[in-house]
Amino acid sequence: MKNKIIACILACLSLATSIVVAKELTKDEQKVLMQLKQQSMQSDLSYQIIESLTTEVGNRLMGTAGDEKSIIWAVDKMKALGFDKVWTEEVTSTQWLRGEAKAQIIAPYPHDMVAIALGGSVGTGEQGIQADVAHFNTLADLKAAKPGSITGKIAFVSYRMERHIDGHGYGKAVGTRVQGASIAAEKGAIALIMRSVGTDDNRTAHTGVMRYSEGINKIPAAALSNPDADLLVNVLKRGKPVSVFLKLTSEIREDVVIKSANVIGEITGSEKPEEIVAIGAHLDSWDVGTGALDDGLGIGMVMAAAHHIGQLPTAPKRTIRVILFAAEEVGLLGAKEYVKVHDKNMSNHVIGAEWDFGLGRIYKMKSGVGAQSLNAMREFAQYIAPLGVALAPENNARAQSDMGALSDKGMPSVSFSPDGTQYFDYHHTENDTLDKVNPDDLKQNTAVYTMFAYFAAMADVDFRQ
Known part of the structure; x- marks a missing residue:
């Protein structure tokens, strides 16, 4: 009897071990995966795509000529790269015009400052405005101010963003950009100026979207470069009243409807074409720079990944869908429209990932899948470990940026941390x-996304389970 019990225990242990080490990919599929890895690490296709986008299109804020050109560019590029299907889905919004920005310290020590309007800000009028500054170290300090305590003044929030490898300092700093104008208006301010949400010491200001709260007076909002924010803080330290001039010619045209589009391309699956592995980036950018990092990097990586897989002799089992989302910068409008249009087949999206942060090598992967499919993610982690990518212990990933809207609808997701x-x-x-893009780091990142898309398209697993 004792021997039978021992034999039973050993059999159970053997079964458990076999379950743990079972591979989702066959040896031939593993060989293909390694070939894709090698190809991605040797290819400069993703860099060529970014170079093409930044040279032939440039910046591409929704509603601008650059945005319109980028949609045509993306469709043509996907077709040239051999995508089986390519189409667009319209996204609409109201128009905002940036105009020009001018900021000066008038007294007690006159200085010009570098400033930029925050996205969506109203203007000051052609004459500009001049007023004393009310200084707050943080957004919390501004919130704590008594209503009416800064009536007629320009509110200035000087909080400086912290630098971190995972960028988590952004969350602590961006609140002022998004909410600050309405909070300042509630306290009586006639304008908001803030230190840019950035970690540099360049005399270059950072823009970004802001939001007005319903029922509160809309006041102009601008960001100062870090050196100019430092300068203003130093002037304020003298203990004298500080007067600032601000002129923004930005304009909201709520009666003008502007159009953009999500651009979508597919490598059609050979066995389960209705099942979708989604990889994405956002096509738009702010109307400054050329959008090489935000989000040209992601665009180059996901388009190159799909192309590499599409060139295989046999198509992957599942469909690989590349989604280039419209209007991310102005409120994730493309993502919201995508979820709306595809609501009835969201269950067909078996897993997804987006790139919209960072510029260095991927060092970590976090999964967000069902408990039963964790072993599949552990298997994939073994394939990318030689690239320096570790598997995070948590299993609660929400896809980055736009793709997060799909995660919220139940799509299993992966988040890669660069x-x-x-x-x-x-x-x-x-x-x-473009000069900020490191070609070698880009190859590693492209390899990771290529391997992820292929593995997810081939693994016989339900990532929801």
Whole structure:
């Protein structure tokens, strides 16, 4: 009896071990995966795509000529790269015009400052405005101010973003950009100026979208370069009243409808074409720089990944869908429209990932899948470990940026973490240009996304389970 029990235990252990080590890919499929890895590490296709986008199109804010050109460019590029299907899905919004920005310290020590309008800000009028500055170290300090305590003044928030490899300092700094104008208006301010949400020391200001709260007076909002924010803080330290002049010619045209589009391309699956592995980036950028990093990097990587897989002699089992989202910068409008249009077949999206952060090598992968499919993700992690990518212990990933809207609808997701230490030196500035792209790091990142898309398209697993 004892021997039978021992034999039973050993059999169970053997079965458990076999389950753990079972591979989702066959040896032949593993060989193809390694070939794709080698090809991606040797190819400069993703760099060529970014170079093409930044040279032939440039910046591409929704509603601009650059945005319109980028849609045509993306469709043509996907077709040239051999995508089986390519189409667009319209996205609409109201129009915002940036205009020009001018900021000066008038007294007690006159200085010109480098400033930029925040996306969506109203203007000051052609004459500009001049007023004393009310200084706040943080957004929390501004929130704590009594209503009416800064009536007639220009609110200035000087909080400086912290630099981190994963970019988490952005969350602590961006609140002022998004909410600050309405909060300042509630306290009586006639304008908001803030330190740019960036980690650099260049005399270059960072733009980015802001939001007005319903029922609150809309006041102009601008960001100062880090050196100019430092300068203003130093002037304020003298303890004298500080007067600033601000002129923004930005304009909201709520009666003008502008159009953009999500651009979507597919490598059709050979066995389960209705099942979709989604990889994405956003096609738009701010109207400064050339959008090489935000999000040219992602565009180059996902388009190259699909192309490499599409050139295989046998198509992958599942369909690989590349989604280039419209209007991410002005409120994830393309993502919202995509979810709306594809609501009835969201269950067909078996897994997805996006790139919209960082410029260095991927060092970590976090999964967001069902418990039963964790072993599949552990298997994939073994394939990318030699590239320096570790598997995070958490299994709660939400896809980056636009793709997060699909995660919220139940799509299993993966989030890849690249080195973002330098990313916010250039984010939303004129310095977002091609020379910041490191070709060797880009090859590693492209290899990871290529391998992910192929593995997900071939693995016989339900990532929701």
